Amino acid sequence: MLRSFRKSLPTALTIALACVAFSATLLRAQTSVPGPLTVETKEIVDETGRTLHVPVSIERIVSLAPSLTETIYALGLQDRLVGDTDYCDYPPDALKKAKVGGAVNPNFEKIAALRPDLVLVTKSINRLDTVRALDTLGIPSYATDPHTVDEIISSTEKLATVLGAPDTGKSLGEDMVRRLAVLQTKLKDVQPSRVLFIVWMEPLISIGKDTFIADALHKAGAISIVDSAKDWPQTNLEEVVRLQPEYLVFAASHSENAARDFDVLASRPGWRILEAVHNRRFAVISEAVNRPAPRIVSAIEELARQLHPEAFSDAPPVPGKDAPPSSTPPPPPQKPASPKNVAEAFPADQECPCAR
Numbered sequence: 001m002l003r004s005f006r007k008s009l010p011t012a013l014t015i016a017l018a019c020v021a022f023s024a025t026l027l028r029a030q031t032s033v034p035g036p037l038t039v040e041t042k043e044i045v046d047e048t049g050r051t052l053h054v055p056v057s058i059e060r061i062v063s064l065a066p067s068l069t070e071t072i073y074a075l076g077l078q079d080r081l082v083g084d085t086d087y088c089d090y091p092p093d094a095l096k097k098a099k100v101g102g103a104v105n106p107n108f109e110k111i112a113a114l115r116p117d118l119v120l121v122t123k124s125i126n127r128l129d130t131v132r133a134l135d136t137l138g139i140p141s142y143a144t145d146p147h148t149v150d151e152i153i154s155s156t157e158k159l160a161t162v163l164g165a166p167d168t169g170k171s172l173g174e175d176m177v178r179r180l181a182v183l184q185t186k187l188k189d190v191q192p193s194r195v196l197f198i199v200w201m202e203p204l205i206s207i208g209k210d211t212f213i214a215d216a217l218h219k220a221g222a223i224s225i226v227d228s229a230k231d232w233p234q235t236n237l238e239e240v241v242r243l244q245p246e247y248l249v250f251a252a253s254h255s256e257n258a259a260r261d262f263d264v265l266a267s268r269p270g271w272r273i274l275e276a277v278h279n280r281r282f283a284v285i286s287e288a289v290n291r292p293a294p295r296i297v298s299a300i301e302e303l304a305r306q307l308h309p310e311a312f313s314d315a316p317p318v319p320g321k322d323a324p325p326s327s328t329p330p331p332p333p334q335k336p337a338s339p340k341n342v343a344e345a346f347p348a349d350q351e352c353p354c355a356r
């Protein structure tokens with residue numbers, strides 16, 4: 001699957017670019033109506049160190065990643081979003097935007113036709129080829145590249161500043177920081193759970209230690225058993241058996257169906273000897289964990305609740321009201337065999353938004 005993507009991409013890109021260069025010329029000819037001769041521009045540097053020139057006021061934005069689309073909405077700048085990808089499904093209003101194809105294989109003709117002032121890309125899904133193709137077309141692209149949750153926050157604030165909304169960015173960032181601090185207080189006494197985060201099933205792909213997902217797990221009271229310097233390392237059963245994770249963690253909609261994924265894994269020869277599989281210890285959290293955007297805080301909270309329910313007991317009971325008699329202390333918190341009933345959460349007929 002990955003191989004076929006890699007093989008077909010350069011050819012598709014060449015054909016697409018030839019068409020787009022032609023259409024862009026036509027478009028320029030058609031739009032050469034009287035108007036301001038020059039647009040005032042400013043110079044900005046993106047998170048990968050690329051310098052670009054953009055209009056001082058950025059009014060037309062195309063997003064090439066669900067995370068960036070979510071960030072634009074979280075900043076309240078959605079009216080400026082003129083196009084996004086087939087995978088941009090949150091918030092639901094993002095589905096109504098003009099679609100420019102996939103994140104990995106966008107349609108450059110569609111992008112050019114939307115006349116964006118700026119295209120937003122991120123290293124956590126978009127390809128260098130895409131950025132180069134946009135450069136060839138003279139369309140500026142701003143890339144983000146956060147590797148930790150804190151960097152997601154600073155990246156959000158920086159993008160807000162680039163788009164002329166620094167105050168909104170700052171208050172959004174402060175809200176994320178505050179929610180994470182509340183969570184850390186709740187989790188201060190928990191023992192981190194050792195987990196295998198499953199990015200992809202075939203081949204088995206997990207996360208490296210320098211990814212924003214590894215940091216998100218950490219903030220949720222978990223630690224990835226995979227200790228790789230590669231961002232998206234392939235692993236295998238032998239390695240996983242050796243490391244014996246306490247839980248398997250799936251994101252709801254990266255692979256096609258998380259509930260099915262667990263059952264597929266569990267039915268594979270050898271996987272039953274994993275204690276987590278034997279005891280059906282797995283967590284399914286929102287796809288937001290795969291997206292370096294403000295909603296990742298909700299995914300972190302969600303995972304923390306599933307792995308450490310004991311840390312989320314409600315406010316202490318008021319003495320003499322709901323409290324049990326002092327002679328019968330409350331039972332110790334029990335970890336559920338499965339943090340969530342996945343089959344219930346993801347019925348078999350529910351299609352994944354990123355289904356191939």
Ligand code: B12
Binds near residue numbers: 066067254288
């Ligand atoms: C690992 C993986 C991820 C990782 C990171 C992906 C990545 N960087 O490639 C994570 C978990 C973050 C991820 C997230 C998502 N993914 Co994913 N993911 C994969 C997977 C399993 C492997 C991809 C891979 O091998 N990556 C390794 C290499 C290619 O990536 P890399 O090491 O980061 O290196 C690249 C970048 O650094 C970039 N780069 C290098 N220099 C520069 C410089 C600049 C400026 C830029 C912009 C980029 C750039 O180019 C490098 C390679 O060319 C594929 C499925 C498959 N088996 O192929 C799906 C896949 C790519 N994902 C997919 C999808 C749909 C998603 C999500 C939208 C899922 C969701 N519903 O949320 C999110 C989007 C995240 C976002 N930012 O919004 C689709 C994309 C479909 C498409 N046509 O666009 C695929 C093909 C799966 C599928 N079939 O549905 N994914």
